[in-house]
Amino acid sequence: MTSSRDxxxxxxxxxxxxxxxSDEAITTAALALEENxxxxxxxxxxxxxxAFDDPDTLASAIREGATRRKCAGDVCVVLCEPCxxxxxxxLAGAADDPSLxxxxxxxxxxxxxxxxxxxxxxxxxYSLSLAGFKKLIQSDEKxxxxxxxxxxxxxxxxxxxxxxxxxxxxxERKEKEKAQKKLAAEQRAAAKNRR
Numbered sequence: 500m501t502s503s504r505d506x507x508x509x510x511x512x513x514x515x516x517x518x519x520x521s522d523e524a525i526t527t528a529a530l531a532l533e534e535n536x537x538x539x540x541x542x543x544x545x546x547x548x549x550a551f552d553d554p555d556t557l558a559s560a561i562r563e564g565a566t567r568r569k570c571a572g573d574v575c576v577v578l579c580e581p582c583x584x585x586x587x588x589x590l591a592g593a594a595d596d597p598s599l600x601x602x603x604x605x606x607x608x609x610x611x612x613x614x615x616x617x618x619x620x621x622x623x624x625y626s627l628s629l630a631g632f633k634k635l636i637q638s639d640e641k642x643x644x645x646x647x648x649x650x651x652x653x654x655x656x657x658x659x660x661x662x663x664x665x666x667x668x669x670x671e672r673k674e675k676e677k678a679q680k681k682l683a684a685e686q687r688a689a690a691k692n693r694r
Contacts, residue, residue, distance in 0.1 A: 505627050512644055513572040516623045517565055519645035522558035524616035528578045529557055536577055543573040579620035582613040586621065597631040599638065619645075 517525075529540060530551065537551055544564025550557060565574040576583075586609055587594040593601045609618050622642050625632040635642050 509623075509627055510569075510572050512623050512626060513575045513620075514565075515645045516620055517562065517571045517575055520616045520620065524614055525558040525561055525578065526554050527614065528581075528617050529561060530554060531581065532577070533581075536580055540574065540577045543570050543577060544568065575620045576624055579613075579617045579624065582609055582617045582621050583624065585609060585612065596629055599631050599634040602631050602635050 529537070532540060540546070540561070541550060544561050545568055546560055546564055550560050561574060565571045586605055589605045589608070590597050590601055606618060619642065622632055622635060623644065626636055626644065627633075636644060
């Protein structure tokens with residue numbers, strides 16, 4: 500059973516993997532999908548009718564939809580589904596939990612047939628659940644998980660800058676209020692002394 504924490508980690512990995520995947524690979528994979536998978540991809544990413552008719556904008560539409568709908572995982576799984584099915588068929592009985600040796604034996608053919616970027620999406624898909632994929636990621640830098648700056652971190656940095664600006668304004672306002680109170684107190688004292 501996958502925990503909520505694992506699901507969050509996996510979605511983050513998918514976001515990074517999709518960001519690291521070229522437009523060409525996304526477009527090629529999307530156009531090669533069977534019609535039923537194209538429908539699933541269109542629904543997941545919220546693609547407009549006719550999105551598959553314009554290969555020049557398809558990858559950006561898929562990326563935008565995945566970001567807008569927060570469904571990078573769904574998009575990546577659909578894009579690499581033909582690769583995944585092929586590997587399951589080739590692995591046969593070992594498909595439920597392939598060893599590192601099993602994976603090293605089948606991945607070159609999968610890369611040749613589907614491209615390295617789609618195979619990487621498949622590797623990400625199973626990176627938390629199957630031991631062979633975990634070992635593959637740890638043992639071969641070629642399969643290391645893509646890392647990109649976290650959107651949350653970027654928001655946090657922006658928020659910190661915004662908060663610092665707010666603090667500066669607040670401190671400035673407090674200093675002005677303090678100066679005004681001091682001036683008012685001095686004026687009251689001076690007026691009191693004149694009486």
